[in-house]
Amino acid sequence: MKFKILVLFASLLLSFNALAISLQDAKAQGFVGEQTNGYLGLVKETSDAKTLVSSINAKRKSHYQKIAKKNNISLNDVAKLAAEKAIKATKKGQYIQNTRGKWIKK
16 A cells, blocks of 8 residues: 555656756747846746746846845846846747847747
8 A cells, every 4th residue: 555655656746747847948949038137038828837937037036136235236237137148148049038028039
């Protein structure tokens, strides 16, 4: 009986991991892209991509806030600088947002 429960538990863990998508996979598949505001955006909406974007953006905001406070500058300024770096680092064929808010492939 314990073995069956262990197998069921392991199967559930594997299925949850299979549903989750990594940032690199999401970018490569065209689900998400870098926005001009320093945050990740949804190019094509899927539940996994939406969850990923929320999680990544919360972490980014927290990191930006620490940098802003440490350097006595605005959160917005930090986010804009981060956007420039993220857009430059985006691989060819992945999505970035232009200044008009349109998604384009780099």
